[in-house]
Amino acid sequence: MGLDGESKNSHQLYVAPTEGILVENAESLSDTISYPSNNEISSSNVDLIVENENIEQVSDSKFPPSIKYILGNEICERYSYYALRSILTNYLINFMGYSSKNASSIGHGFNAGAYIFTLVGAYISDGVLGKYKTILYFSILYCIGAAIFAITAIPGVTGSGPGDRSPWGVIIGLVGIAIGTGGIKPVVSAFCGDQFGPHQKKLLANLFQVFYWCVNLGSFFSTIISPILRTNVGYWCAFIVPSVILVIAIIVFVLGNNKYVKNEPQGSILKDCVNIFGYALKERIKKLIQGKKYNDSYYTGSFYDRAKAKYDPRTVEQLKLVARVLIIFIPLPFFWSLFDQTGTRWTIQANSMNRHLGSWKIDSEIINCVNPILVMIFVPIFEYGIYRPLEKRNINFSLLRKMGTGMFLSVIAFYISAIIQVKIDNSPPESVHITLQLPQYVVLTAAEVLLSITGLEFAYKNSPRAMKSIVMAGWLICVSIGNIFDAFVIELIELPDYQLSLLFGSVMFVFIFIFIIVSYRFKPIEQKTLDELNGDIPSIYDNYNKEIENATPLNDLTSSVDSSHNTNNK
Structure with a gap:
C-alpha cells in the first residue's frame, strides 16, 4: 500500500487541511505550519501561492498592511466558534433538557451543516460576490445566529426550566452559525493569499505558521475559558462573550477595507465540474436508450469522455484524474x-x-x-x-x-x-x-x-x-x-x-x-x-x-x- x-x-508540499492552506516548496511540515485540531477545511482557492500581477510591490520582509485585519478577524472568529462548540453538548443536556442521545445527534447535525455550507461559501466567493463581500456577509449572518443562540441561554427567555424551553431559538441560532461559519471557512485563508505577490512565497509561509499557532492557542484557551464562564456565571455569559467577540471580528475586518487586494470573482470550478458530470450522465442515458444508433465517437473508456463534445477536454481529463484520487x-x-x-x-x-x-x-x-x-x-x-x-x-x-x-x-x-x-x-x-x-x-x-x-x-x-x-x-x-x-x-x-x-x-x-x-x-x-x-x-x-x-x-x-x-x- x-x-x-x-x-x-x-517535503515539497504541505497542507493544513483543518484550515484550508496549501503551502508549496516548504522545507518541512513543522517548518511551515502547526495546524489546528478541528477538521475545518477550504474548498476554494486552496493553492494560496498566488500570482496576482495587480498586487502592489511590498517588502519581502514585511507582511502587507491588510494582513493584520484579516488575521485579527480570523482569531476572533475561531475563538468564538470553539467557545460555542466546546459547551454545546452539555448546554443541550443540562439547560435545554435534551437526552444525551438527542444532544449528540444535534451536535453532529450542526457539524454536518457547517461543512456542507462551506461549499456554498466557496461557490459564492468564486462565482458571485468575491472573497471580501462573502466574508463580510457571512460574518454578519454568523453574528446574528450567535446572538440568537446566546439569547436562548438567558434564564426565562425560552421557558421556565429544562424540558419546558422552546427549541426554536436554538434551531435558528445553530442554523445561522452553521451557515455563517461554513461560508467563511473556505474564503478567509484564500483571501489572505490574495494579499501576497509571487515574490513573497516565503513570507506567506511564515504568515501561516503564525496564523496556525494563533488558531491552536485560540482553540486551547476558548476550550478552557468557555466552560469556566458557564460554571461560574451561566450559559448566557459563556455564549454572549463569543457573540461580542464576533462583532469585534467584523469591525476589525471592515477597518481594513481600503487596504485589501480584492480580486473579482472568476467563476467556480465546482460549477463546471457539476455541469460536466450532468452532461456525461445525460449522454450515458441517451446511449442506453439509443443503443448502436448513438454517436459514441468521444468515448474512450471513461464515463466522463462524452462530455468532451460540449466542454473543454482538458477540464474533462482533469476531472477524470480527480475522480480516481x-x-x-x-x-x-x-x-x-x-x-x-x-x-x-x-x-x-x-x-x-x-x-x-x-x-x-x-x-x-x-x-x-x-x-x-x-x-x-x-x-x-x-x-x-x-x-x-x-x-x-x-x-x-x-x-x-x-x-x-x-x-x-x-x-x-x-x-x-x-x-x-x-x-x-x-x-x-x-x-x-x-x-x-x-x-x-x-x-x-x-x-x-x-x-x-x-x-x-x-x-x-x-x-x-x-x-x-x-x-x-x-x-x-x-x-x-x-x-x-x-x-x-x-x-x-x-x-x-x-x-x-x-x-x-x-x-x-x-x-x-x-x-x-x-x-x-x-x-x-x-x-x-x-x-x-x-x-x-x-x-x-x-x-x-x-x-x-x-x-x-x-x-x-x-x-x-x-x-x-x-x-x-x-
Whole structure:
C-alpha cells in the first residue's frame, strides 16, 4: 500500500487541511505550519501561492498592511466558534433538557451543516460576490445566529426550566452559525493569499505558521475559558462573550477595507465540474436508450469522455484524474465520524467521571483542550522523530501508509474508550478518574496527524492544479457524511455506550480493508500527464479551442496512468 517514492523527497508540499492552506516548496511540515485540531477545511482557492500581477510591490520582509485585519478577524472568529462548540453538548443536556442521545445527534447535525455550507461559501466567493463581500456577509449572518443562540441561554427567555424551553431559538441560532461559519471557512485563508505577490512565497509561509499557532492557542484557551464562564456565571455569559467577540471580528475586518487586494470573482470550478458530470450522465442515458444508433465517437473508456463534445477536454481529463484520487477518500467519512465524537459522546463520558484535581473540580469539556496542545507537540515529533529517520533508512512510509496507520489508530482509540466505559459502568458513580480518558485522546490525535495532513497532501500531489477545490469539496463532503452517519446511528441504534463505541470502531476497521484494496489498486499519475493537464508543457489541448469544429475524438490521457503501475506501491 502506498505510492512509490512518496517518502523520498516528500517535503515539497504541505497542507493544513483543518484550515484550508496549501503551502508549496516548504522545507518541512513543522517548518511551515502547526495546524489546528478541528477538521475545518477550504474548498476554494486552496493553492494560496498566488500570482496576482495587480498586487502592489511590498517588502519581502514585511507582511502587507491588510494582513493584520484579516488575521485579527480570523482569531476572533475561531475563538468564538470553539467557545460555542466546546459547551454545546452539555448546554443541550443540562439547560435545554435534551437526552444525551438527542444532544449528540444535534451536535453532529450542526457539524454536518457547517461543512456542507462551506461549499456554498466557496461557490459564492468564486462565482458571485468575491472573497471580501462573502466574508463580510457571512460574518454578519454568523453574528446574528450567535446572538440568537446566546439569547436562548438567558434564564426565562425560552421557558421556565429544562424540558419546558422552546427549541426554536436554538434551531435558528445553530442554523445561522452553521451557515455563517461554513461560508467563511473556505474564503478567509484564500483571501489572505490574495494579499501576497509571487515574490513573497516565503513570507506567506511564515504568515501561516503564525496564523496556525494563533488558531491552536485560540482553540486551547476558548476550550478552557468557555466552560469556566458557564460554571461560574451561566450559559448566557459563556455564549454572549463569543457573540461580542464576533462583532469585534467584523469591525476589525471592515477597518481594513481600503487596504485589501480584492480580486473579482472568476467563476467556480465546482460549477463546471457539476455541469460536466450532468452532461456525461445525460449522454450515458441517451446511449442506453439509443443503443448502436448513438454517436459514441468521444468515448474512450471513461464515463466522463462524452462530455468532451460540449466542454473543454482538458477540464474533462482533469476531472477524470480527480475522480480516481477521490476513491481513496471512501473510508474517510468513518474516520471523521469517530473524530468528531470528541465533542459529543466523549464529553458525555467525561460527565460521569471523577473530575477532581485536588480541591478543584474541572469541567468535563476542558479535557478537549488536550487535542490542540497534542497537535502542536506531535507535528514536529512525527516529522523529525518518525518520518525523516525512516526516510534516511530507506523505509517507505508513504502517504497512503500513513493514512492507513491513522485509521487503525482511530480504531484503537475507540476500543480504549469502550474499555473505559465498561469500567465506568461497573464502578460507583463518578469514581473513575477523568485522566483515564487521556490515552484515547493521545491515540486519536496521533491518528489525526497521520491521516488529516497526509490525506490532502496525497490528493493534491495526484491532482491537477485547477482541481484543488474539487479535492477540498470531496474532503468536506466526507466530514459531513461522517457526522450524518453519527447522528443516524446514535438516534436509531439502541446500545449501551461501550457497545456503541465498539460498533463505531469496528465500522472503521472494516473500512480499513476497503482502504487497503483501493490503495493497492491505485496507480500513480505520471508527472508528464499532470504537466500536460496543468498547461506546463505543450499538449494536444493547447490549440483545441481554435480547432474545435474540426476536432477528432481525443485519446484518454489517463490510459498512460493505467499502464504505469509501480510494484513498489504495493
